[in-house]
Amino acid sequence: MSHHATETVALRRQTMPARFRATYDAAMSGRSRKKAVHAHCYECLGWEIGHETDCTSPACPLYPYRPFVASPLTQNLSDEARAKRAARATRSFQT
Numbered sequence: 001m002s003h004h005a006t007e008t009v010a011l012r013r014q015t016m017p018a019r020f021r022a023t024y025d026a027a028m029s030g031r032s033r034k035k036a037v038h039a040h041c042y043e044c045l046g047w048e049i050g051h052e053t054d055c056t057s058p059a060c061p062l063y064p065y066r067p068f069v070a071s072p073l074t075q076n077l078s079d080e081a082r083a084k085r086a087a088r089a090t091r092s093f094q095t
């Protein structure tokens with residue numbers, strides 16, 4: 001990564017709320033496409049906890065992959081199990 005790119009990444013990381021930096025770091029490591037989508041969606045939604053499902057742009061190519069929407073892996077979860085997953089994910093951003 002060039003010096004300019006490194007500085008740009010550091011600046012972007014510095015200006016986001018601290019709770020999102022681990023997700024951003026995972027995304028920027030190149031090891032998690034899922035974290036990259038989540039980091040992008042959180043940024044797009046203004047870094048606001050609790051607004052993960054507020055996206056109103058179904059034409060966005062990331063829309064099917066945005067955080068906290070039912071995927072084929074979670075469609076059959078009970079409401080209680082889904083709430084636990086959401087709470088666990090929210091806690092991970094509060095540490």
Ligand code: SF4
Pocket residue numbers: 040041042044045055056057060061062063064066
């Ligand atoms: S899916 Fe929605 S929140 Fe995510 S990047 Fe696209 S427009 Fe933004």
